[in-house]
Amino acid sequence: MAWDFQELFRRHAKEIARALRRRGLAEDVAADLTQDTFLRVMASPPGEATQNHNPRAYLFEVSRNLSINYHRRQAIDPTVYVDEDAMIRVADPAPSAEMVVYSRQMLRQIADALEELPDKTREAFILHRIDGMTIAEVAERLGLSNTRAWELVHRAYRHLLLRVE
CATH class of the missing domain: 1.10.8 (Helicase, Ruva Protein; domain 3)
Structure with missing residues (x-):
């Protein structure tokens, strides 16, 4: 045929x-x-x-x-059509179990990587990234120049990128 x-x-x-x-x-x-x-x-x-x-x-x-x-x-087994508003209400905003485990692993890796940093570098990073201070504010708090504070924060970022998957 x-x-x-x-x-x-x-x-x-x-x-x-x-x-x-x-x-x-x-x-x-x-x-x-x-x-x-x-x-x-x-x-x-x-x-x-x-x-x-x-x-x-x-x-x-x-x-x-x-x-x-x-x-x-x-x-x-009939197909039930649900409008978009109802779907939004039904959707669970909580992350999946896999995402929770993955996030905890990432946090553990970050915490371990931060512990490996020298005290001043770790403190500069936490003040800048976690506390939301500007580089100038970090420099003033730690008694450093702006350039040195930026070097410490930059070094911490580089270290985290290398250590965290």
């Missing part, structure tokens, strides 16, 4: 989708089942005994069967 599936799709996809919508399916479901129809026929075309088979009729038969299966599945 040598069906030209591109030509069949061009000629019959819209009318198959229209027929599926007439069977009570939503537009997006009809479009999905139309594609499934062509995929199903491409994956397992009719046997060689049906060489003179009408491709259009065969495609409509496959799409009808797929729609029947879809309706059966919906009767057993």
Whole structure:
């Protein structure tokens, strides 16, 4: 059998989708089942005994069967559509267990890396990054020049980048 599936799709996809919508399916479901129809026929075309088979009729038969299966599945386990506002209320803002474990590991690595720093470097970094002080304020607090305070903070950043994955 040598069906030209591109030509069949061009000629019959819209009318198959229209027929599926007439069977009570939503537009997006009809479009999905139309594609499934062509995929199903491409994956397992009719046997060689049906060489003179009408491709259009065969495609409509496959799409009808797929729609029947879809309706059966919906009767057993219906799809419930929820609007976006309801989804936002349902979504859990808490991080997943994996994210909690990952964050704790990162914090442990950062704490270990900070402990490896000399006292002045660690203090300069904490004042700048954690306490939110400017470099000038860090320099004044530690009794250093602005350039030296910046060097300490910069050294701490470099060390953290090298040590933390």
